[in-house]
Amino acid sequence: MRMILTFAAPLLALATASSTMSAGGAMPDPTVEYNQNVDCHNAYDRLVSEKKAGTSPSPAALAWAQSYEAGANAGTPCPAPLPEMTARGGNWYIRTVEGRDAALAYAQKQKDPAALSEIGHAWINSSVAGGTPQEGLALIEQAADLGDPVALYSVGTLYGAGVIGGKKDPAKAFTLLSQSAASGHIDAIYRTGLYYLEGIGTKKDPKKAFAAFKSAAERGHFYAVIMAVDMINSGNGTKKDFELAYRLSRSVTDKGEPYGAIMAASSLLQMKDALKHEDEILYWMDEGIARGDETIRNQLIPLRAQVVGAFTKAKAPPEYKPRVFKACPMKTVCLVNHYSGLQSCTTNKDYWNDCDG
Numbered sequence: 001m002r003m004i005l006t007f008a009a010p011l012l013a014l015a016t017a018s019s020t021m022s023a024g025g026a027m028p029d030p031t032v033e034y035n036q037n038v039d040c041h042n043a044y045d046r047l048v049s050e051k052k053a054g055t056s057p058s059p060a061a062l063a064w065a066q067s068y069e070a071g072a073n074a075g076t077p078c079p080a081p082l083p084e085m086t087a088r089g090g091n092w093y094i095r096t097v098e099g100r101d102a103a104l105a106y107a108q109k110q111k112d113p114a115a116l117s118e119i120g121h122a123w124i125n126s127s128v129a130g131g132t133p134q135e136g137l138a139l140i141e142q143a144a145d146l147g148d149p150v151a152l153y154s155v156g157t158l159y160g161a162g163v164i165g166g167k168k169d170p171a172k173a174f175t176l177l178s179q180s181a182a183s184g185h186i187d188a189i190y191r192t193g194l195y196y197l198e199g200i201g202t203k204k205d206p207k208k209a210f211a212a213f214k215s216a217a218e219r220g221h222f223y224a225v226i227m228a229v230d231m232i233n234s235g236n237g238t239k240k241d242f243e244l245a246y247r248l249s250r251s252v253t254d255k256g257e258p259y260g261a262i263m264a265a266s267s268l269l270q271m272k273d274a275l276k277h278e279d280e281i282l283y284w285m286d287e288g289i290a291r292g293d294e295t296i297r298n299q300l301i302p303l304r305a306q307v308v309g310a311f312t313k314a315k316a317p318p319e320y321k322p323r324v325f326k327a328c329p330m331k332t333v334c335l336v337n338h339y340s341g342l343q344s345c346t347t348n349k350d351y352w353n354d355c356d357g
Contacts, residue, residue, distance in 0.1 A: 030223050032222070032223070033091075033187045034186045034187060034190075034216075034219075034220055034221045034222065035090070035150070035153070035185050035186040035187045035188075036089045036090040036091070036186075037090035037091070037150050038081055038085060038086045038088075038089070038090045038092075039081065039114040039118065040068055040078035040079060040080065040081055040114070041078070041094065041099070041102070041103040041106065041112075041114055041115050041118040042090070042092045042093070042094060042099075042118055043081040043082075043085040043086075044065060044068045044069075044078075044099055044102060044103075045092070045094040045095065045096050045098075045099025045100075045102075045103070045118075046085070046088075046092050046099075047061055047065055047085075048065075048096045048098045048099050049095060049096050049099070052096065058084065060082060060084070061082060061084065061085070064079060064081075064082050064085075067079045068102065069102060071106070072102045072103075072105040072106055072109075073105065075109035075110050076110075077110070077112075078106060078112070078115075093118075093121055093122045093125050093127040093128075094118050094119065094121075094122040094127060094128050095122070095127045095128050096128065097128070097129075097130075099128070100119065100122065100128045100129075100130055103115040103118050103119050104119060104130075107119060107139070111142075111146065113143045113146035113147060113148035113151065114143070114148055114150075116139045116140070116142050116143035116146070116148070116151070117139070117140055117143035117144075117148045117150050117151040117154075119131070119136070119139055120135075120136040120137065120138070120139030120140035120142075120143060120151070121136065121140065121150070121154070122136070123135055123136030123139070124136040124137060124140070137158075137164075140154055140155060141155055141164075144156075144176065147179070147183070149179075149180045149183035149184065149185040149188070150180075150185065152176050152177070152179050152180035152183070152185070152188070153176075153177065153180040153185045153187060153188045153191075155176055156172075156173045156174075156175075156176030156177040156179075156180060156188070156191075157173070157177070157191070159172045159173040159176060160173035160174075160177075160200075160201075169201075170195070170200045170201030171201040171202070172201075173195075173201055174192070174195045174200065174201030174202045175201075177191050177192050177195065178192055181212070186216055186219045186220065186221050187216075187221070189212055189215050189216040189219070189221070189224075190212065190213065190216040190221050190223065190224045190227075192208075192212045193208075193209045193210070193211075193212030193213040193216065193224065193227065194209070194227075196208040196209035196212060197209035197227075197231075197237075205237075206231065206236050206237030206238075207237045207238070208237075209231070209237050210228065210231050210236075210237035210238045211237075212224075213225075213227045213228040213231065214228055217248075218331065222252075222255060225248055225251060225252060226252065226263075228248060229245050229248045229249055229252075229263055229267070232244055232245040232248070233245050233266065233267060233270065240270075242267045242268070242270045242271045243267075243271075245263070245267040245270075246264055246267040246268060246271075248263075249261075249263035249264035249266075249267055250264055253287070258287070258288055258291035258292040258293075258296065259288070259292065259296065261284040261285070261287035261288040261291065261292075262284070262285075262288045262292075262296065262300065264284040265281050265284035265285045265288065268280055268281045268284070269281060269307070275311070275312075278311045278312065281307065281311075282304070282307075282308070282311070285300060285303075285304045285307065286304075288300050289301060289304065330347055331347065332347040
């Protein structure tokens with residue numbers, strides 16, 4: 001058994017190395033952001049943009065737009081986006097003059113944090129005319145001071161990179177990211193996990209790091225799953241639980257990512273009854289070789305040969321498929337923006353539950 005366990009470490013190292021490299025076939029991109037920001041301002045601009053492109057809004061959307069415009073003129077809070085608007089997801093920068101002017105009215109008349117943030121991000125990204133990136137940054141900082149989660153995340157990230165102030169300020173960055181995370185910003189939750197894990201801007205705390213990765217993963221943050229698996233396999237910040245690590249690894253393969261197969265094989269190799277899973281381990285290693293890029297194949301093929309030497313079989317049967325798993329339930333996690341009151345929900349398989357798949 002000890003001989004088998006010696007193969008788990010290099011296999012896990014390969015999975016971890018693969019997961020920390022930039023995108024390129026089999027490698028994930030750790031910089032991808034998952035927070036879906038939909039507020040009344042970018043929702044209105046999207047309606048205007050679509051109408052200009054020839055798409056007719058629904059009667060409910062038109063009525064909502066009129067209510068939004070009335071709020072801009074009267075200096076009253078804007079209406080929450082309709083479900084049909086939030087269902088399309090976020091990541092929309094204001095790009096029409098009409099949307100810009102309406103959001104500016106909300107920003108100027110009532111200091112609406114989301115309006116300040118939307119205009120600021122639009123000017124930084126040059127998606128609409130009317131202001132410079134420097135002016136946009138000033139608006140985002142103002143929105144962050146007023147508690148806008150998206151602005152807090154952006155400003156925190158900039159402090160962490162040293163863009164604001166001329167040098168990196170990890171303590172300031174951690175404070176702002178923590179405030180954003182408390183408001184439900186998925187990427188901020190994940191980043192606080194990184195800060196806790198490495199002791200950046202705060203005291204190193206693996207338990208809090210794992211809790212942050214788990215929270216972000218349950219809300220759909222793909223890379224947080226990878227970080228959580230790494231911590232579970234190493235027993236860092238949480239107890240070792242190779243069954244859980246295996247379930248989470250399969251959730252990565254469900255997303256079509258080849259290195260999930262490497263993570264799955266590593267988790268199985270570390271189980272006390274690893275020899276009972278010979279076919280399954282070889283199946284996942286073969287999946288990694290077949291679907292991985294050149295980097296993965298070059299490292300995995302010789303490692304597989306060593307594993308076979310400790311097994312009773314040279315390969316999984318051609319017809320082999322992973323065992324039938326007990327279905328995991330679906331779990332919906334909802335977050336409420338503390339300023340706007342807007343609720344957003346994500347639904348994913350609850351691999352954290354005591355289930356198989």
